[in-house]
Amino acid sequence: MTLTRILVADDEESMRWVLSKALKRKGFTVDLADDGRQALALIQENSYDLAILDIKMPGMSGLDLLDRIREMKSDLLVVIMTAEASMKNAVEAMKRGAYDYITKPFDLDVIDAIVEKVGRAREIAGQVSLLKQELKEHYQVEKNIIGNSAAMQSIYKTIGKVADSDITILIQGESGTGKEMVARAIHFNSGRLGKPFVAINCAAIPRDLLESELFGSERGAFTGASERKQGKFEQANQGTIFLDEIGDMPLDLQAKILRVLQEHEVTRVGGTQSIAVNVRIVAATNQELQERVRQREFREDLYYRLNVVPITLAPLRERRDDIPELVRYFLDRTCTELSIPPKQLTPEAMALLSRHSWPGNVRELENTIKRAVILSNDPMLTEADFDGLQPEGEETAMTPQDASLEAIVEAKLRSCLTGIEKLDKSDIHAKVLQQVERPLIRFILEKTRWNQVKAADILGINRNTLRKKIHDLEIELKRG
Structure with a gap:
């Protein structure tokens, strides 16, 4: 992003003249102001890439003007000039949001170096802004979470309401319903876009290793700890941490998660120093946490701290209207990933997929489509390509952990009431x-x-x- 227009504000005419001549010689458009109020009026009327402000001006000081600029144009970079080379001035200028400061008198080479540095900073800022926009577009809810059923519309509305806040979210739903996808959509539509999104499956890591994975460890903290290691919370600083399957977390670690929520700090295993972290927590579980609280297998205080905004994802069998759209999405994506010609489904095959109970939910549907695309040589997929699925009216084998009570009862009734x-x-x-x-x-x-x-x-x-x-x-x- 090239610099084109610069504002110089100083009550000394000689300083304005020198800077204007030097900057115009470099090809910049330069506007001049002899006090803070005139400079503010110019900023309100025009668009500038850089403002060079004297710290002491009549009517409004450079620092006060800097405050106003931050309120109205946060992307305008400001360099403060001061005749007093004091630490107080430097600290105050930087604290209020100045990009840099210079001490009078100075050589014009200093101005050249600062302008060049500002140009690079704006170019990087432009690239970051573009990357953020690309990420945001890539993770737009409607592009990555498929479905127009009433259940999914409710999820979209909730994501839109909570994304920009730092409120803690608890996502509940059976395995394969897309809990991590929802967590990512919340992060990438929030103010933490461009910061880390760190996911950890609390059920997939051995109990004795989970603490060090979450909070990090110091060298020599345990056998094999040959060097200091950052934990997931430190890695996610300024961003979002996704604690998947938190219902499987041991009680002693639950207490430490509660401390992070309350104190916003962690302590590495084997360490004594508290490390401040600014992390948004999104947790997920496929278990009934309230029941685990009653059984004293999950801390009640942690449950209420996590469950500030609950999001419950319906199983696929309860939103069958979304199945055709999901099928087409996975079909197109799989063909694109494999670089093969597009494939379609016969109406009978689509009907079979729509009738299946999908105990593994969206993840099972995605894998089923992938398998059929890979194994079939025909451009049209038929019922025969989904041989493992059972037609309507037949009981689908389900285990209690795969399906809800309602689904199990329904399957049993279909069998008994034939x-x-x-x-x-x-x-x-x-x-x-x-x-x-x-x-x-x-x-x-x-x-x-x-x-x-x-x-x-x-x-x-x-x-x-x-x-x-x-x-x-x-x-x-x-x-x-």
């Missing part, structure tokens, strides 16, 4: 409810050691209602 037209429809609702309600109440009673008052409170029903259900459902009571 041939529904032959069933007695007069009591099917009551029978199904009994079979779901009986194990639920029995489970809660067992957890509360058969204390009916506590069980009723957990279930959210009246104690007399619970007593009636125990009788009607023929639940055998045991002593706690």
